[in-house]
Amino acid sequence: MKTADRLTQWIGKTESFKKLSTLPLNFVLNFVLIVPFAIMIFLSFTRWEPLSGYDWWHAPIAGVPRFVEAFGDARLLWALIRTTIFVAVVLPLEFLLGLGMALLFLGDFRGKKAFTSVVMYPMMMPWVVVGLGFYLMFQYYGPVNLLLLKPMFGEGGVIDWFTNAVLAFVAVMIADIWQWTPLMFLIIYAGLAAVPRRLIEAAEVLGASSARIVRTVRLPLIKPLLVVALIIRGLEAFKVFDIVYIMTRGGPGVNSTEVVSLYVYNLSIVYHNTSYACAVSLIIMIGIALVTRLAIRPLEVRAE
């Protein structure tokens, strides 16, 4: 046996070597994840901020009151409501648009590869670039007004998007939908393309229309994939920060478009209210974990 083969065999057999080889990665992951997480939990039970003038490990324990304070925080509640509205609007729209595009792309047509690449571009752009682009586009003298609304509706059709809370929020949603519909398209298209051709042909032979085939053959077969796509995209949408920060900074006015991530950012970075920010983050994390657990139950039931 060659030396290399002997060495490979020895490595494959040695249990300790395998375990030891995972140790560096475990070390890094645990250090990067667990240690800051443990500190965050500790701080959420204290009253500490950098302006206190003493180190965080000397912070006095405050116990549960920080969490009680969070549950009575109207600004947090409104941030949660806005974030929920944001997810409830963008998620179905991204799903439906992604599904529609995926169905359109199922067949072969000229330039399909090029079009597919173009469709994917928004998803590849950094959030900051997208946020800045749409921020400029929706300005009073921006292209949305000057190239779209003004030619269609005249001077009266020009909208000051960022001085109205609802319109500003709509602009943010449009930016998010533009950027992340391609992700839904990608996942759904991959699923639809993997549906066995014989099932489609069988349905066609039996006289089913295209719409019926989509409804009764394709979609049911890719249902687990759709659930995963919705969960992934839903979680990401809940964490939205960059485009809101760039486009509105939570305004206009007082926090009218402030989402949960932006509120936690303001608490921790702008206000330096670190321990309260930790408490709020922990509450939100537990909330998301519970919701996600409920969301994946259909998958678990199916697996059983």
Place this chain on the structure above:
Amino acid sequence: MSEKKETKQEVSRRDYLKITGGAIAGLVVGGAIGYLAKPTEVVGPPPTGVTTQTVTRTLAETITWLPGMGVSERAAAGAKQLVASGAVPAGATIKLLHVAGSKNNFEPFFADWEAKTGTKVEVVTLGGEPDVLTKAMAEATAKTGAIDIITIFSTWKGDVIEAGLAKDLTDYYNKYNPEYGSQYPDTTVIEPLADYTTMYKGKRYAVDLDADVFTLTYRKDLLENPDYASQFKSKFGYNLKVPDTWEEVKDVSKFFTDLNLKAPDGEKVYGGYFYADPGWAAFTTWLCIFVSKGGILFSPTDMKAMINTQEGIDATQVMADLVPYMHPDALSMDWASLYKRYSEGKAVLTMAWPSLIKWAQDPSTSQIVGKSGSALAPGSKVTVGGKEMLLKAANNPVNWIGIVSNYSKYPELSYLFWQWVTSPVVGAESVSRVGIMDIFRECWFVPPYRETFEKAYTPQFLDVFADCIAHSFPDLMIKGSSEYLDKLTKNVNAACVKAKTPKAAMDDTAKDWEPITDRLGRDAQLEAWKSMIPLYPADVQDVWKAKGYLS
């Protein structure tokens, strides 16, 4: 042929937990060893300066080994002496944390510093200004000593000092004398700028790098147009001129907006552009109006928020009244949009940092070169002792200052670099370069330095700006200033976009400010606020006394 049986080696849950537990235990042991091994940090109590109603200055002792030297020479000689005495190793490097995009103010001088002192400077830049504060507060918590000196906004001074990051430089001021103070008429930083940018609770914690005093910038070609002058006179009953009051600003802005003039690119010309967006509204435009009306932010007796007094409501009303005559970008775009729109000729009156005039005079960025004038910020008519007077006070938002980290290995050397690069001789070159710094030493307004600065600004601007600095007042620089100003600026913007009435906006802000004060410690905040009051211009303090806000 024998089949290779691939044995599926799975790591069981028990084994995984063992390995992970071992990793964490190793971490804890290592961390404990590291913690016990490092020298004990003295976590001192927050600084407790003595609150005085007057600012005391200590004259520098004559340093016998630095006779007859200027500011930069003393700094360089001091650095050389530190190296010679072994306090600092030769070739030691100072790390400077600075905002990206303006290394130009410092980097070209590093080689000269190294040649003169035998030590080096290295600049570390971050993306944007908020990133610098985030990094500074992270350093205040982590105390790594990785950064020696930091450029920060004056707004953040209270935060970085109370967090224990900024070193008290009073002893270095006394030892090396950067020449701040009225006993040095030829070289001083113009007061009250020198004091309010560098002092906190009676001690020096920073060096001044800048003068971000707001000036009124206007289209002098339009204001001096005889046709417009006669139309304005017949409409408003007084002569068209550079506005002295905010009421006149409103009249002039309305007049030019209604004229429907066209900018060079064909878009509409608006009468004004004053910051009213959710990021800048409060401590740029609003604060200037508020202080000129005799408003005071907090009570000097119990730290109660006083922004919802009549002065605060009136200031907010002025801004809300200006909105219809302002470029729409003023309500939502970021600070740079003002520069762009004004330089495109789309606003007649505006108020911004000194760098605006540089922008407006540069043919590569401006379509109105040679058409701008500068003036002291408009004021308000107030009654003092039964007599009506015009109170003008220019705000100075986000003035750049330099601090030395408490955790720096070479704090004295770091201070000396700051003194050197902001000295009259070296500073004349560093400040006049394109970047974030603006002119602040009195000697730079006169020959021989004036010529250098006239190339960057305009002669008329220089004639006016020294007076603006002398009438300037500080940012809110106490602990938690970012939070106070965040609440205020959003409410001011809410009033400007008609989401709230001015009274509701100010009442809501006052309601939001009280818990901040309570959380940060009312007594400590009061002490800091009382130490800031003497740093305001004398005529502002007189108005406060006349209104009964100050005893």
